Amino acid sequence: MPTQPKVIFFDVNETLLDLQPVKESVANALNGRKELVPLWFTTLLQYSLVATVGDRYADFGDIGAATLRMVAEKNHITLSQEAAEAALKPIRSLPPHPEVPAALRRLQRAGFRLFTLTNGGSAALQDQIGHAGLEPYFENLLSVxxxxxxxxxxxxxxxxxxxxxxxxxxxxxxxxxxxxxxGAAWAGMQTAFIARPGQALYPLAGPTTYTCEDLSSLADRLVD
Incomplete structure (x- = not known):
């Protein structure tokens, strides 16, 4: 049995919040080509790492708009900076996955210290957690x-x-x-993978501490 953690850090996008409104908005910006949305998200992650390796931090939202325009250009789609930024606006008002509020409440009541740890910027994070009604469950909202x-x-x-x-x-x-x-495991943290649809573990990373279908299942394992 793993040692009971004292602190729990939560990724935000896809883990706590449902990205579907953003996916639909991005697909619309890309002339309805839904198959390009995963490519955009992968490109966003790629260039966030380019920024980190190159020691040139930029806001995650700015990288998101820039990479959306890159994907559009590579696929012969005209997309202005203003249109790219507009396509990403729904990210600040995403709904939580259905089980998330109750699971966070259980974990908080069980005595765990809860924090976000997101690649998103601080202002966007405040909007996201506030809109989703999740702020009461977190001791602090941490952004990279x-x-x-x-x-x-x-x-x-x-x-x-x-x-x-x-x-x-x-x-x-x-x-x-x-x-x-x-990344968390390599830094010495315990890890919990939430197996949202379309997500997969990296085979070379080694086993996770927990793998669960949703946050309720994780709360069951940690609290009970």
Whole structure:
């Protein structure tokens, strides 16, 4: 049995919040080509890592708009900066996945310290968590903007642990992305992979501490 974590960090997009409104908006911006949406998201992650490796931090939303225009250009679609930014506006008002509020409430009442840890900027994060009604469950909302590097860089997870006064081994990172749980595990954290549809673990990362279908299942394992 794994050691019970004291601190739980949550990725936000896809893990806590449903990205479907953004996917639909981005598809509309790309002339209805839904098959290009995963390519855009992968490109967004790629260039966030380019920024981190190149030591040139930019807001995740700005990278999102830039990479959306890149995908459009490569596919012969005309997309202005203004249209790209407009396509991403729904990201600030996403609904939580249905089970999320109750699961967070259970974890909070069980005594776990709960924090976000997202690649999104601080202002966007405040809007997201506020709109979703999740703010009461978190001790603090942490964004990589404060360190100027993106997950899954090891420094991000170490910074987050230091920020809350905990050892990485006493922290659990919860995410619906294989790359995120891989980075957290390599930094010494416990990990929980939430197997949202279309997501998969990275086979070379090693086993997760927990793998669950949703947040309720994780709460069942941690609380009961």
């Amino acid at each position: 903007e404060s360190i100027g590097k993106f997950k899954p860089h090891r420094d991000v997870y170490n910074w987050a642990a230091d920020e809350v006064g905990a050892s990485p081994k006493d922290c659990l990172l919860v995410a619906a992305h294989g790359w995120d749980v891989a």
